[in-house]
Amino acid sequence: TGSNAALLARRANAVPRGVASAMPFFAERALNAELWDVEGRRFIDFAGGIAVLNTGHCHPKVMDAALEQAQRFTHTSFQVVPYEAYVTLAERLNALAPGVSTKKTLLVTTGAEAVENAVKIARAATGRSAVIAFDGGYHGRTMFTLGLTGKVAPYKTGFGPFPGEIYRAPLPSNRSGLDTDACLAALETLFLTDVAPSQVAAIILEPVLGEGGYIPVPAEMWEGLREICDRHGILLIADEIQSGFGRTGTWFAIEHARVEPDLITVAKSMAGGFPVAGVIGRAEVMDAVAPGGLGGTYGGNPMACAAALAAIDALDAEALLPRSTALGELFRARFAEIGARTAPWRMWDIRGLGAMIAVELVTDFETAAPDAELTKALVDEAQQRGLILLACGMHGNAIRVMVPLTASDEIIEEGLAIFEAALAAAVA
Ligand code: PMP
Numbered sequence: 001t002g003s004n005a006a007l008l009a010r011r012a013n014a015v016p017r018g019v020a021s022a023m024p025f026f027a028e029r030a031l032n033a034e035l036w037d038v039e040g041r042r043f044i045d046f047a048g049g050i051a052v053l054n055t056g057h058c059h060p061k062v063m064d065a066a067l068e069q070a071q072r073f074t075h076t077s078f079q080v081v082p083y084e085a086y087v088t089l090a091e092r093l094n095a096l097a098p099g100v101s102t103k104k105t106l107l108v109t110t111g112a113e114a115v116e117n118a119v120k121i122a123r124a125a126t127g128r129s130a131v132i133a134f135d136g137g138y139h140g141r142t143m144f145t146l147g148l149t150g151k152v153a154p155y156k157t158g159f160g161p162f163p164g165e166i167y168r169a170p171l172p173s174n175r176s177g178l179d180t181d182a183c184l185a186a187l188e189t190l191f192l193t194d195v196a197p198s199q200v201a202a203i204i205l206e207p208v209l210g211e212g213g214y215i216p217v218p219a220e221m222w223e224g225l226r227e228i229c230d231r232h233g234i235l236l237i238a239d240e241i242q243s244g245f246g247r248t249g250t251w252f253a254i255e256h257a258r259v260e261p262d263l264i265t266v267a268k269s270m271a272g273g274f275p276v277a278g279v280i281g282r283a284e285v286m287d288a289v290a291p292g293g294l295g296g297t298y299g300g301n302p303m304a305c306a307a308a309l310a311a312i313d314a315l316d317a318e319a320l321l322p323r324s325t326a327l328g329e330l331f332r333a334r335f336a337e338i339g340a341r342t343a344p345w346r347m348w349d350i351r352g353l354g355a356m357i358a359v360e361l362v363t364d365f366e367t368a369a370p371d372a373e374l375t376k377a378l379v380d381e382a383q384q385r386g387l388i389l390l391a392c393g394m395h396g397n398a399i400r401v402m403v404p405l406t407a408s409d410e411i412i413e414e415g416l417a418i419f420e421a422a423l424a425a426a427v428a
Pocket of ligand 1 (some may be wrong): 050098110111112113115138139141142206210211239241242243267
């Protein structure tokens with residue numbers, strides 16, 4: 001290894017600029033909610049590798065499980081020789097998923113792959129082609145998931161045309177200015193203007209918009225969507241890739257809405273830092289695809305499955321779901337205090353579910369005009385003071401909380417103190 005400067009120069013020469021890094025330093029090691037760079041500087045991690053580390057960096061149980069598996073075998077391909085960890089994880093997810101219907105689970109490797117497969121399964125099960133997604137939704141960077149993603153820059157710029165039969169509708173939020181009734185009416189209009197409901201295989205959305213700004217979708221919206229789907233034979237897909245596994249205080253964020261989706265996509269914090277993703281769904285829907293129609297060389301990697309089982313155990317054993325709820329309350333309170341004290345009228349719409357909390361930075365509270373520049377400055381000032389922050393939102397002006405749920409109160413308060421100092425410097 002070398003200095004950050006030397007590594008950044010090598011990176012610039014060897015790696016395309018299209019894959020951007022939010023932080024200007026290189027990781028050396030990490031533990032729970034702390035990370036050290038190659039120059040020995042310590043950081044508190046509020047980004048958790050983009051919501052992957054609800055159980056923290058290198059949770060001892062997760063590491064033990066993965067290493068134990070690695071010593072026996074690391075890969076067979078489940079499609080060649082199956083192994084127990086895949087089946088056990090599927091059983092675990094089937095039991096955890098909300099609702100009364102019998103479930104089955106497909107395992108893949110990345111979130112985008114999970115969404116791709118959810119769409120394939122929905123098409124096979126319905127014999128229909130169209131998919132409806134929403135403004136500000138994020139579902140991945142592969143061609144179909146990019147088509148579903150409802151934000152142009154930087155994700156879609158230069159990559160079109162996208163696959164056909166993707167339709168888009170609005171969601172309720174303080175920014176869209178629309179309520180649930182208006183958004184359900186917009187769907188009915190879409191059925192008149194663009195696509196007959198009889199052609200629609202699935203409606204896909206996140207229970208809390210992730211990249212779109214940590215905006216919770218109201219329970220009434222989910223109820224309305226469930227009713228529309230039932231009326232027209234459309235499958236309802238909850239993309240829980242960012243909101244799942246305790247982030248919102250429940251196993252799945254959809255539990256807050258008390259609606260049972262037909263399919264759920266999962267990834268990220270399911271395995272505490274190991275790459276595995278999945279589609280959980282009603283058994284008869286999942287079995288619509290003929291043998292051989294689903295899979296991939298690496299899907300359900302054995303080490304990642306073992307890690308996932310340990311991460312799920314840790315979420316349970318360490319009571320991290322109630323911890324998430326408590327952390328959410330703490331962050332809401334602290335953001336309100338810090339805003340009033342340090343950046344009056346610049347922090348707008350503190351929102352979220354459980355510990356999936358975000359706040360927008362604005363130039364003017366009355367008009368809520370987004371301040372992406374201040375947000376960038378805050379992220380940079382925070383980084384200089386030893387805190388990793390990540391922005392999100394349609395206008396890049398929301399700061400989101402993805403801190404490990406295993407972080408101690410001391411670390412959280414230390415991070416919040418850095419947040420306040422960085423904000424003070426950024427607004428100055
Ligand atoms: N869906 C959602 C809701 C996500 O947050 C993400 C990742 N940010 C994805 C899909 C894509 O996951 P991946 O990056 O693992 O492909």
